Amino acid sequence: MAVAARVAIKTDVAIIGAGQAGLSAAYHLKRLGLAAGRGFVVLDQSPQAGGAWQYRWPSLTLSTVNRIHDLPGMAMSEALPEAGDNVEAAVAVPKYFAAYERKFELPVYRPVTVSVVCARDVRFRIETDRETFSARGVINATGTWESPYIPDYPGRELFRGRQLHTQNYRRAEDFAGQRVVIVGGGISAIQLLNEISFVAETIWVTRRPPEFREGPFDPEAGRAAVALVEARVRQGLPPNSVVSVTGLPVTPAIVSMRERGVLNRQGMFSEITPDGVRWADGREATVDVILWCTGFRSSLDHLAPLLLREPSGGILMSGRLATQVARDPRIHLVGYGPSASTIGANRAGSAAASELLQTLGLKPVMDSA
């Protein structure tokens, strides 16, 4: 017996993901005159507002994050007038985003996990774990949190200790009295190294010596860093992270880590043994834990049927801020590549909203630039 295809809910634009990038896109679509529901919907798999911030570890506070830029049209202080710097990002941001969604009456459906997006003539069919949606354009804003990256080193499966990724980190006390190898040269690696070093014996390894940056990070240097990532995606290459090209700011915590002798970087080991790690020169270390602070990749598996990737493995991007997929201009990726920061996500949402409406022939009622 033939199974009837599920009736799809029709909308003009489906935004997938309600983090900083998805909410910025939603704000701008609404501002440009698109109606909530019939005009656009936001599909988000998380149980509550806040994007990936709701999953971050408790010691990541508004003072220890790099900086969370306000979403367009509403400052965080409006939603959280009493919030001090020590409030957890995992508490503050969900409250802020929830207030934002309410204030602008954004049509966010959650929890809805998009499993697959397929092209069907002039529309996209968006399969989820609940309803099916049909849209003329897609703004993908699914971030990276669901796609932790762990490099492959020989012997990884033989290790008898515990291996975990930044994504699974909760608190330093979980490692008390243990020997921990921390892998990675980014901001998260340094922060976790600092915390864990107070309660455990740490070994810090990175592939390349990290570049520390003295003094404040001026906007000019920020633009230059983003331009490097943008140049890659405009050639269809996989993006590297924005932070990987900005360097590590020397914070008071880093100064104190230097003084405590914790910032003692070693080169990358070459293999993992049942009891620890071994370097190419034969040195070995016995450890209880390997903590992989090795970053994330973009969560794009649900777009696989659209065949967006180039032979290089990346997606060729075009448009004003490189948010538009060159192979199919009805798809925008925001929070991807050069816009993988809170400020980048804000801008990308604006560019994607206005360009997509033009592509679909839905005339914007005002300019969002």
Ligand SMILES: Cc1cc2nc3c(=O)[nH]c(=O)nc-3n(C[C@H](O)[C@H](O)[C@H](O)COP(=O)(O)OP(=O)(O)OC[C@H]3O[C@@H](n4cnc5c(N)ncnc54)[C@H](O)[C@@H]3O)c2cc1C
């Ligand atoms: C530890 C850490 C600290 C950071 N600190 C900073 C900082 O201080 N400043 C800064 O500018 N940037 C920072 N970043 C980067 C920053 O978090 C992002 O650039 C920005 O917040 C990401 O927003 P986003 O909307 O792209 O993604 P997210 O916040 O990850 O939101 C994506 C949303 O999509 C949903 N989703 C994913 N897959 C699906 C699916 N298949 N179906 C439906 N929904 C889906 C998720 O549930 C989530 O709600 C940090 C990143 C990390 C990992």
